Amino acid sequence: MIETVNTNTSDSNSKAIIIMDNVIIGNNHLVVNSSIINIAQNLLNESGSGQILFYGESRHMETLATLADTEKDISLQFNSIEVTQPHFNKVLRIISWGKKLYKDAVCLKQIVKEADRIKPRFFIVSTMIPLNIYRFMSIMNSHKKQNFLMFLHGELEFIFKKKPTTGQRIKGFFIEKAIQKAGPNVRFIVLSDYIKKELVRKLSLDSRQIISINHPVLQYTRKNIQLSDPIVFAHLGVANKRKNSKLIFPLADAVQESNYSENARFAIIGRIEEQEIQIASDHVDVMSKNKQAISQEAYISHIEAAHYSLIFLSGDEYVYRISGSLLDSVQFQIPIIALEHQSVVELFEKGGDIGFLCKDFDEMKQVVIKLSQKDPLCTDRYATQIINLKKLSEKFYSKNASEIISEATKS
Structure with missing residues (x-):
């Protein structure tokens, strides 16, 4: 004992x-x-x-x-x-x-x-x-x-x-x-x-x-409930092949090619498993230095500064093993931009409007560009999405x- x-x-x-x-x-x-x-x-x-x-x-x-x-x-x-x-x-x-x-x-x-x-x-x-x-x-x-x-x-x-x-x-x-x-x-x-x-x-x-x-998940109340410049689109946790994390690079490049790149910032809040994922864009900030995991304090601090959580899950990965990135999105109440996936769909069914569920990568790019353009049809939903995520997190x-x-x- x-x-x-x-x-x-x-x-x-x-x-x-x-x-x-x-x-x-x-x-x-x-x-x-x-x-x-x-x-x-x-x-x-x-x-x-x-x-x-x-x-x-x-x-x-x-x-x-x-x-x-x-x-x-x-x-x-x-x-x-x-x-x-x-x-x-x-x-x-x-x-x-x-x-x-x-x-x-x-x-x-x-x-x-x-x-x-x-x-x-x-x-x-x-x-x-x-x-x-x-x-x-x-x-x-x-x-x-x-x-x-x-x-x-x-x-x-x-x-x-x-x-x-x-x-x-x-x-x-x-x-x-x-x-x-x-x-x-x-x-x-x-x-x-x-x-x-x-x-x-x-x-x-x-x-x-x-x-x-x-x-x-642990109890938490999000303090950052307003969109501010630049809008931070973040991949939470370790970036690897199973999470399909490589898609953050072409997504960031697509926004960079638009006329609103100064309104958006992309980040990986965690380390990259470089044997699986190669850094393929200069427009994504990697918070981990020297391939080391970041501290829990730094992880939470970066999450609190982010506005949207990017989820690229596909196929049967993380269907029967719950994704920590997805759970952290719920716990810290960060609106989700995700490809259609069983685990994500189940969350949206339980939580309602908690972000943007995209049928494919092209639709995801369009959503992120519209948010970067401050399209009110997208940005005006932000406060409601956080409220819904708070209600959803209580179920956890x-x-x-x-x-x-x-x-x-x-x-």
């Missing part, structure tokens, strides 16, 4: 929730896991006080402890567990995998033993590798009186990928078989309605076993997810 935050001396173990993550190390996945803690706090607040036990890697726990909301009348306890990653060396990799799988099995059995003792309301699995999901499903099924909630993240795309690699095919196999053999005491949480619909269809599942919530907050999970687990 590395830290305990106690805001309630109650030891009513029947009101406990256990959360486990034996994958994430360091400062990754903080938004998701801090949101899961908030979800657990909200679930326990329905009955007053309670206790949350979170098991994870020590450095990850240390940061989560600083982010935790300790105002709620809940006892919050962080327990450090060993999280191992296989060795990169091909010779040592097989040996390290064997050690990892053994240690993971021992760890889970110990946590399940603790769950048997305190009988929590829920045992939540935040992140787990596909092979472990399959291996541990039998253990979960055998504890019929324990309610398990398992979050499924980007690993789901391995089930649906049209041309998977051998490794992806193996991972998809284990996830698919694990989901199919899950007992009625195990429910899966996915991060969009479309993912739930497709998972139920493909695996012929009982829809009640899959709970759909919006991917959690932990409280909303808690209500969905609470209602779904009553049946």
Whole structure:
């Protein structure tokens, strides 16, 4: 145990929730896991006080402890567990995998033993590798009186990928078989309605076993709600092949060739994966220097100065793995200019006028040029788009997810 935050001396173990993550190390996945803690706090607040036990890697726990909301009348306890990653060396990799799988099995059995003792309301699995999901499903099924909630993240795309690699095919196999053999005491949480619909269809599942919530985001209120010169069109996060990020360069060039280039500025707020994307225009500012990731403070500062978020997703990329760029657009309430894509279309259906949904790249160019020209038919929608994004972002907050999970687990 590395830290305990106690805001309630109650030891009513029947009101406990256990959360486990034996994958994430360091400062990754903080938004998701801090949101899961908030979800657990909200679930326990329905009955007053309670206790949350979170098991994870020590450095990850240390940061989560600083982010935790300790105002709620809940006892919050962080327990450090060993999280191992296989060795990169091909010779040592097989040996390290064997050690990892053994240690993971021992760890889970110990946590399940603790769950048997305190009988929590829920045992939540935040992140787990596909092979472990399959291996541990039998253990979960055998504890019929324990309610398990398992979050499924980007690993789901391995089930649906049209041309998977051998490794992806193996991972998809284990996830698919694990989901199919899950007992009625195990429910899966996915991060969009479309993912739930497709998972139920493909695996012929009982829809009640899959709970759909919006991917959690942190609460935020946008301060920059007016368009100013120049209008900043930004690509959020790492620019790479999967995001189709290369399109920002011809887009910037198209505006430069118009008579209104002084009214527009293009930026990549993040680094470029240069082995995948080559800088192809002098008209795009890259905020990352020396190929390094920018700090979170700088990232937020640049986002607050931007006016529109450019989304170039296409095909089945980021359909079953939620795009961080898209989530940041919602969280920071930046109107979106995007190509038609399943994830984007779903957002527009939920949020209404939250930007411009373009059928192809030519239409996207025309939208950006009209905005640069200050066409009132486009620019006059800006304040409304931000208001709608604020309303949409509230649907992604932990409280909303808690209500969905609470209602779904009553049946």
